[in-house]
Amino acid sequence: MRNAFRDAVYEWAKRDERVVLLSADIGNRMFDAFKADIPNRFYNVGIAEQNMIGLASGLAMSGLRPVCYTIANFTTYRVIEQIRVDLCYHHQPVIVAGVGGGLSYATLGSTHHSCEDIGMLRSLPGLDVLTPGDPPEVTACVELAKQKTDGPTYIRLGKKGEPPIHADVPTLKPATWITMPDGSDSPDVELLSCGTVLPVAIDAAERLRSQGLGVALRSCVSVKPLDPSALEQAFTRSRLVVTLEEHSTQTGFGSAVAEWKADRELTAPLSAGLLRLGTPDVFLHRTGSQAYARKITGLTPDAILKRVTESLVQATPAG
Amino acid sequence: MNLSRTAAELRATVIGMSHAKKCPHLGSALSCLDITTTLYGSVLRIDPKRADDPDRDRFILSKGHAAPALYATLHRFGFFGDDVLERFNEDGAELAEQPSPGCVPGMEAATGSLGHGLPIGLGMALAAKIQGRDYKAFVCLSDGECNEGSVWEAAMTAPALSGAWGKGLDNLCAIVDYNKLQATGRSHEILNLPNLAEKWRAFGWDAVEVDGHDLDQLVKTFTDFRDANTSGKPKAVIAHTVKGKGVPFMEDDNNWHYRIPNADEVAQARQLLGVAE
Numbered sequence: 106m107r108n109a110f111r112d113a114v115y116e117w118a119k120r121d122e123r124v125v126l127l128s129a130d131i132g133n134r135m136f137d138a139f140k141a142d143i144p145n146r147f148y149n150v151g152i153a154e155q156n157m158i159g160l161a162s163g164l165a166m167s168g169l170r171p172v173c174y175t176i177a178n179f180t181t182y183r184v185i186e187q188i189r190v191d192l193c194y195h196h197q198p199v200i201v202a203g204v205g206g207g208l209s210y211a212t213l214g215s216t217h218h219s220c221e222d223i224g225m226l227r228s229l230p231g232l233d234v235l236t237p238g239d240p241p242e243v244t245a246c247v248e249l250a251k252q253k254t255d256g257p258t259y260i261r262l263g264k265k266g267e268p269p270i271h272a273d274v275p276t277l278k279p280a281t282w283i284t285m286p287d288g289s290d291s292p293d294v295e296l297l298s299c300g301t302v303l304p305v306a307i308d309a310a311e312r313l314r315s316q317g318l319g320v321a322l323r324s325c326v327s328v329k330p331l332d333p334s335a336l337e338q339a340f341t342r343s344r345l346v347v348t349l350e351e352h353s354t355q356t357g358f359g360s361a362v363a364e365w366k367a368d369r370e371l372t373a374p375l376s377a378g379l380l381r382l383g384t385p386d387v388f389l390h391r392t393g394s395q396a397y398a399r400k401i402t403g404l405t406p407d408a409i410l411k412r413v414t415e416s417l418v419q420a421t422p423a424g
Numbered sequence: 425m426n427l428s429r430t431a432a433e434l435r436a437t438v439i440g441m442s443h444a445k446k447c448p449h450l451g452s453a454l455s456c457l458d459i460t461t462t463l464y465g466s467v468l469r470i471d472p473k474r475a476d477d478p479d480r481d482r483f484i485l486s487k488g489h490a491a492p493a494l495y496a497t498l499h500r501f502g503f504f505g506d507d508v509l510e511r512f513n514e515d516g517a518e519l520a521e522q523p524s525p526g527c528v529p530g531m532e533a534a535t536g537s538l539g540h541g542l543p544i545g546l547g548m549a550l551a552a553k554i555q556g557r558d559y560k561a562f563v564c565l566s567d568g569e570c571n572e573g574s575v576w577e578a579a580m581t582a583p584a585l586s587g588a589w590g591k592g593l594d595n596l597c598a599i600v601d602y603n604k605l606q607a608t609g610r611s612h613e614i615l616n617l618p619n620l621a622e623k624w625r626a627f628g629w630d631a632v633e634v635d636g637h638d639l640d641q642l643v644k645t646f647t648d649f650r651d652a653n654t655s656g657k658p659k660a661v662i663a664h665t666v667k668g669k670g671v672p673f674m675e676d677d678n679n680w681h682y683r684i685p686n687a688d689e690v691a692q693a694r695q696l697l698g699v700a701e
């Protein structure tokens with residue numbers, strides 16, 4: 106995902122002389138081509154993230170299109186007030202990209218995990234929150250963010266080396282999710298995958314299908330705004346909607362869906378229940394790989410299968 | 425234009441605004457009023473009728489709590505009319521105690537949360553370099569604001585950035601309104617602020633110390649920077665000021681950080697400023 110992001114920004118910058126890339130002392134060698142070909146629009150602004158966001162706002166106020174890049178926890182928690190005031194309040198079209206979203210950098214410890222970023226950011230007025238699930242979706246998210254001119258966009262990236270799931274770059278419209286192939290038209294389970302866990306969601310969907318359940322899977326690339334049409338369909342045609350994210354179940358994507366559901370049910374009850382799967386409300390104090398971190402937080406296909414089948418027992422029967 | 429007279433009248437205006445609309449931070453506004461008056465009256469290349477001209481000089485009042493000083497100055501120099509100023513701090517008005525983005529023509533940034541103005545101004549200065557424009561960016565900070573780490577992040581960055589133009593943003597000017605007081609006490613006693621000019625120099629800036637109420641000295645310092653900054657560095661103007669300047673019973677008295685003047689005090693202040701009606 107990291108390299109897909111780099112390539113998308115590089116291609117954009119080659120064609121649009123307003124694009125300025127800011128890195129907070131990260132991406133050693135990663136931006137060599139950008140630096141060589143567009144030297145006047147790449148700046149390593151040092152390990153000074155607050156200044157990076159304010160600087161980006163000043164660039165955008167002057168007609169440029171800045172892109173801020175560093176590790177997700179530093180480009181969100183560290184600078185939440187700069188994003189709020191300098192970017193959101195001022196309606197500046199700045200792209201803030203966070204690499205290592207969720208548990209991607211699990212081995213670096215909880216200082217480098219970002220399992221609360223979606224919650225923080227989706228509370229900010231005017232900020233779009235995009236959560237691609239594979240490299241082509243990253244490219245699509247950059248395309249979407251480019252089109253937004255009246256406010257900032259956060260793009261939550263994974264790490265490098267994730268295999269592409271889509272053969273081609275999907276075309277994204279604002280507030281629209283991606284329907285993954287082979288889904289049931291009348292599913293028992295609507296699986297809503299947010300961001301980096303998309304490969305896990307695909308695996309989990311297969312296991313659920315092998316149990317004889319109808320499953321539809323969507324890659325929910327936009328947490329803010331949500332896709333209300335997809336939600337309406339998911340909650341009216343299935344027995345159970347399951348949100349899946351490498352993020353805390355408090356305030357994250359699942360919480361956003363729960364808020365939508367609560368508001369929607371003021372109109373009429375929805376048939377499907379909601380199961381929110383994500384990381385628990387704790388810091389991880391034992392080290393391990395991303396696979397280990399997913400295992401102990403219940404984000405494996407087996408654990409998902411177990412939680413979903415248990416929840417289906419409680420959910421409204423089909424029909 | 426008689427800048428001294430203008431500054432006195434603007435002081436009377438902000439004192440009246442504070443009284444009429446129960447707005448605090450009067451001492452802070454009086455502290456930086458000679459800076460805003462000289463900039464808009466004699467230095468900045470901004471046409472109020474074309475306040476979004478991409479080639480205009482930029483000014484950001486990073487110490488946003490002193491916004492009445494900027495409002496009164498912008499109003500005086502034709503950026504907006506009497507009606508807007510008269511609605512200051514009323515329900516639904518354009519002008520709040522601290523500015524919102526684009527609330528009036530000429531308002532470059534919404535400030536009030538300290539430590540934001542210099543990074544934004546730095547971005548504007550960098551944009552000029554990237555776009556080949558000739559404008560300058562001025563940012564006025566308070567000494568208390570220099571408690572914020574983001575100020576020093578920007579201070580380290582401005583001299584270091586390099587591009588086709590060379591190294592360092594010589595089109596950025598940080599003005600520290602150095603009145604030696606912050607909300608709850610002497611700024612020297614709260615954090616280790618002394619040797620402020622040396623600090624900026626150590627960060628790579630061309631730092632000078634001036635009397636922040638000597639209008640001729642301010643005009644010369646700012647104009648020299650705007651027209652011919654030969655240092656190749658960003659400029660830091662450490663302006664020694666007095667909180668509450670212009671009204672002896674308010675000067676260097678930190679009660680006026682929050683206190684609102686009553687009608688008698690407004691009348692007395694106007695007399696002392698020589699602008700009694």
